[in-house]
Amino acid sequence: MEALVRQAQDQTVALLLSTYRDLSEDAAPTVDELFTDVGLFVLGAELSLEEAVQRFFLALFPPVFERLVEPGLERLDGGYGECVRSAGHGLAPYGNAPARLTKQLSGAALPHRVLLQALHLGVEVINTTDHLQLSRECRRALLRMSYCPHCQALTSTRPCVGYCLNVLRGCLASLAEVDPHWREFVGSLEALLVRMDSGMDLERTLAAVPTIVRDAIAHAHKSAPYLSSQVRGVCGHPSRLQSGGVQRGVRDSLPLRVPAKLSEETLSIRRKEFLTSLRVYRAFYGGLANQLCVSELAAQDGVVCWNGADIVKSYTQQVVGSGIKAQADNPEVRVKEADPVVNKVIDKLKHINQLLQGRSIPKLGTLDQIETGSGDAEGLYSGDCDDEDGCWGSGSGPGGKSPAVRTTNCEYSVLSQSHGDSENCFQPITRRDQNKPQHRFSFINKPAVSQRLTNPQP
Structure with missing residues (x-):
C-alpha cells in the first residue's frame, strides 16, 4: 500500500x-x-x-x-x-x-480502509482463539483419551471416532460458536473484494x-x-518584477516520463490470491474437531478402538453435535458456559461484518473501537479455570501474571501489526522475507490450540 x-x-x-x-x-x-x-x-x-x-x-x-x-x-x-x-x-x-x-x-479508499481493518480483526480473532486456555474438564478428558490406554499397555490403540468427537467437540464448544460468524466474515470479505475489483x-x-x-x-x-x-x-x-528580471511562467509541455511501475503484480492480483487461500479456511472453526479426529487422532472404521474405559469394536455412546448447547448431552466432557473471550470475539465479528456488508457506515473512532473492544483487554480469562488450572484473570502489572491471551512478534507488511508467536504466525496478506513478498493466508506451523489438543500434557 x-x-x-x-x-x-x-x-x-x-x-x-x-x-x-x-x-x-x-x-x-x-x-x-x-x-x-x-x-x-x-x-x-x-x-x-x-x-x-x-x-x-x-x-x-x-x-x-x-x-x-x-x-x-x-x-x-x-x-x-x-x-x-x-x-x-x-x-x-x-x-x-x-x-x-x-x-x-x-x-476507492473507504473499501480498502474497511478491508485492512477487517484483516486486522481477522488476525486478532485467530490469535485470540488460538491461545484459549483449555478447561480442567477438557484437559482431563484429553488425558483419559490419550494416555489411559498406556496404563493397560495399549500403546498403539487409538480412540474410537465417536469418542474422539465427543471429547474434542466438548473442548472446542466455544470455538464452534465462532463458526457461523467466521463464515459470514469470509463471505463478506469475498463480496467486498469482488466489489473492489468491479469498480x-x-x-x-x-x-x-x-x-x-x-x-x-x-x-x-x-x-x-x-x-x-x-x-x-x-x-x-501584487508587486511585479523589475524590468529585465527573469520571468517565471509556463514552460512548454515536455514528453511525460512516468516513473516505472514497482511491480508487474497488481493489487488486484494480490487480492485474488488472498481470496483463493482465504476460502480454504471458511469452515475452520466448525470443522476443527472433525479434522483432528479423522485425520490424526481416531482409529479407522472397523478397527478396535479405545472408548475411554476399554477396547471395543465400536463406540456406543451418543455422539453430540458442535456448539455450546449440544454439549448438554455430552457424556465425556462437562461444558458449563460459553467462553467470555470468545463472546467478545463474536461481538467484534458481528460489527465488522456489518461494515463489510455496507449495513453500517463507520463513524469517527468506530473501527478502533471494534479492534480494541469497549473494555480493558487485560483481566480477561479463557475457559472454565481457576488458580489450580494455571490460568488467571487478574490482569498484569508489576509482579503480577500476564493475561492468558498473548501476542508476540510476527511482521505484517500491510497491516504493520505484530501478532503471533513461535507456535503460530498468521499471514493475512503479505509477509516479507529478505525483501521477497509471499502471499499466503495460513498457519506457518500447527495452531497452538491444535497442538494442545493432540499432545495434551499429563
Whole structure:
C-alpha cells in the first residue's frame, strides 16, 4: 500500500514537472501532504478525505496564482500569499476537479480502509482463539483419551471416532460458536473484494490523480483573467518584477516520463490470491474437531478402538453435535458456559461484518473501537479455570501474571501489526522475507490450540 501511494505521488510530481516546471517545486510539498493523508486514511487514521482534498487545492492556489495567473510577480510575501489563499476558497478556480477527486478517492479508499481493518480483526480473532486456555474438564478428558490406554499397555490403540468427537467437540464448544460468524466474515470479505475489483479499485483511482490535478491547474490557467481581477479586488495589486528580471511562467509541455511501475503484480492480483487461500479456511472453526479426529487422532472404521474405559469394536455412546448447547448431552466432557473471550470475539465479528456488508457506515473512532473492544483487554480469562488450572484473570502489572491471551512478534507488511508467536504466525496478506513478498493466508506451523489438543500434557 505504501509503495502504491508513493508511486502515484511520484507520477503527480513528474506530471507537474513536465507540464509546469516552475510550479512543480512549490507544489511538491502540497502533493506530498495529500498522498500522506490518503495513505493514513486507508490505514485507519480518523481524518476526512474531503477536507484533505480541500486543503490540497487551497494550498496549491498561491503558487498557481504566482506562476500561472500572474506570471512575472515577485515572490508573494506571507500576508499577500495568505490573502490569495483565502480568496481562492470562494473562487472555485479548479472547476469540478476537487469534487471529482474527492468522489473517486472516497469511493476507492473507504473499501480498502474497511478491508485492512477487517484483516486486522481477522488476525486478532485467530490469535485470540488460538491461545484459549483449555478447561480442567477438557484437559482431563484429553488425558483419559490419550494416555489411559498406556496404563493397560495399549500403546498403539487409538480412540474410537465417536469418542474422539465427543471429547474434542466438548473442548472446542466455544470455538464452534465462532463458526457461523467466521463464515459470514469470509463471505463478506469475498463480496467486498469482488466489489473492489468491479469498480472501487484504489490502484486505478490513484493512477488517475495526476490527470485530475493537471486538469485542475489547466482550468485555473484558462481562467487567469477572471481569477486575477477577483484576487486584485480582494487583496490589492501584487508587486511585479523589475524590468529585465527573469520571468517565471509556463514552460512548454515536455514528453511525460512516468516513473516505472514497482511491480508487474497488481493489487488486484494480490487480492485474488488472498481470496483463493482465504476460502480454504471458511469452515475452520466448525470443522476443527472433525479434522483432528479423522485425520490424526481416531482409529479407522472397523478397527478396535479405545472408548475411554476399554477396547471395543465400536463406540456406543451418543455422539453430540458442535456448539455450546449440544454439549448438554455430552457424556465425556462437562461444558458449563460459553467462553467470555470468545463472546467478545463474536461481538467484534458481528460489527465488522456489518461494515463489510455496507449495513453500517463507520463513524469517527468506530473501527478502533471494534479492534480494541469497549473494555480493558487485560483481566480477561479463557475457559472454565481457576488458580489450580494455571490460568488467571487478574490482569498484569508489576509482579503480577500476564493475561492468558498473548501476542508476540510476527511482521505484517500491510497491516504493520505484530501478532503471533513461535507456535503460530498468521499471514493475512503479505509477509516479507529478505525483501521477497509471499502471499499466503495460513498457519506457518500447527495452531497452538491444535497442538494442545493432540499432545495434551499429563
